[in-house]
Amino acid sequence: MKITVIGAGAVGATAADNITRRELAEEVILLDIKEGVAEGKAQDIAQTAALLGFDTKITGVTNDYEKTAGSSVAVITSGIPRKPGMTREELIGTNANIVKSVAKNLLSYSPDIIILVVSNPMDTMTYLTLKATGLPKNRVIGMGGALDSSRFKYQISQHTGASPADLNAIVIGGHGDTTMIPLIKHATWNSLPVSQFLSASQQEKVIADTMVGGATLTKLIGTSAWYAPGAAIAAMVESIVRNQQKLFTASVYLDGEYEQNDITLGVPIIIGKNGVEKILTLKLDEEDKAKFSQSAEAVRSMNNVLTESNII
Ligand SMILES: NC(=O)C1=CN([C@@H]2O[C@H](COP(=O)(O)OP(=O)(O)OC[C@H]3O[C@@H](n4cnc5c(N)ncnc54)[C@H](O)[C@@H]3O)[C@@H](O)[C@H]2O)C=CC1
Numbered sequence: 001m002k003i004t005v006i007g008a009g010a011v012g013a014t015a016a017d018n019i020t021r022r023e024l025a026e027e028v029i030l031l032d033i034k035e036g037v038a039e040g041k042a043q044d045i046a047q048t049a050a051l052l053g054f055d056t057k058i059t060g061v062t063n064d065y066e067k068t069a070g071s072s073v074a075v076i077t078s079g080i081p082r083k084p085g086m087t088r089e090e091l092i093g094t095n096a097n098i099v100k101s102v103a104k105n106l107l108s109y110s111p112d113i114i115i116l117v118v119s120n121p122m123d124t125m126t127y128l129t130l131k132a133t134g135l136p137k138n139r140v141i142g143m144g145g146a147l148d149s150s151r152f153k154y155q156i157s158q159h160t161g162a163s164p165a166d167l168n169a170i171v172i173g174g175h176g177d178t179t180m181i182p183l184i185k186h187a188t189w190n191s192l193p194v195s196q197f198l199s200a201s202q203q204e205k206v207i208a209d210t211m212v213g214g215a216t217l218t219k220l221i222g223t224s225a226w227y228a229p230g231a232a233i234a235a236m237v238e239s240i241v242r243n244q245q246k247l248f249t250a251s252v253y254l255d256g257e258y259e260q261n262d263i264t265l266g267v268p269i270i271i272g273k274n275g276v277e278k279i280l281t282l283k284l285d286e287e288d289k290a291k292f293s294q295s296a297e298a299v300r301s302m303n304n305v306l307t308e309s310n311i312i
């Protein structure tokens, strides 16, 4: 099995490192448009094999899609990240054309591919990938909810002392500072409602800090995060290649689910060898339903930019 990662920047290289050291495929291809960068980072990762003890082969290439031929899964991280003070949505002007051409190139060499979209604004880039490639809806998945849910668990653990691995908590909706919906009412600490352990003001803080998780790191670092994004990508890739049937929230095409049509948005799904195996229906109360539909409206207006600019 071959897995391709497009973009050998912070997120792409971290994802490739995680995928390689966990031996999720026989071969990993890391591709970037900047001459030498993917080759160098792939060699650096390959030189950890003797220390970490893995056999996966990793090869870096400069824009050579022939080398990606026959990939089962590809991860798209190419494009620019935001700088402090920016929103993810501001990246659309640069990233839309990059993601569109990358997705088409991937498909032309790997007709059976499942694509994970990471580049921001992620929900709109996922929608674009689906429209530009014409792939069936189970084979295009946007990574955002897996990361946001992990950050949500981190925030809950900061206030409860719980091990993040003992927490069940998900974020649905868009992957944006104002569009994500951390579902605190559904969150549990090994099946005990976390609301029992958090005051109302602590719950509000957990939600607010989760929503600006990416912006907070961008302000601290000067560019956006990569360790947790890379780990989230690898977890989703693992569920596909090992057919684990794990539950993630991810941006997928909604065709009537959650009363939404013709949009990709974060909802709970099962991920397995076919990509999206199932979209799970979650009973939302009126407050969360309203938040979900507001989130959809915001993402839809970004998607409209694609048609207004003749990108799709
Ligand atoms: N969905 C999510 O949860 C997350 C999304 N992101 C997004 O991922 C993207 C990448 O972030 P970073 O890795 O930090 O950025 P980066 O700047 O470190 O890396 C991006 C790489 O893409 C390459 N690239 C640009 N155009 C290309 C093309 N046409 N073909 C191949 N490669 C190309 C660049 O040369 C660069 O090496 C950003 O859009 C960022 O906002 C980042 C973190 C989480």
Ligand SMILES: O=C([O-])CC(=O)C(=O)O
Pocket (backbone or CB within 6 Å): 081, 082, 088, 120, 147, 175, 213, 214, 215, 218, 224, 225, 229
């Ligand atoms: O914050 C950003 O721009 C990058 C990203 O999507 C994240 O880390 O959640």
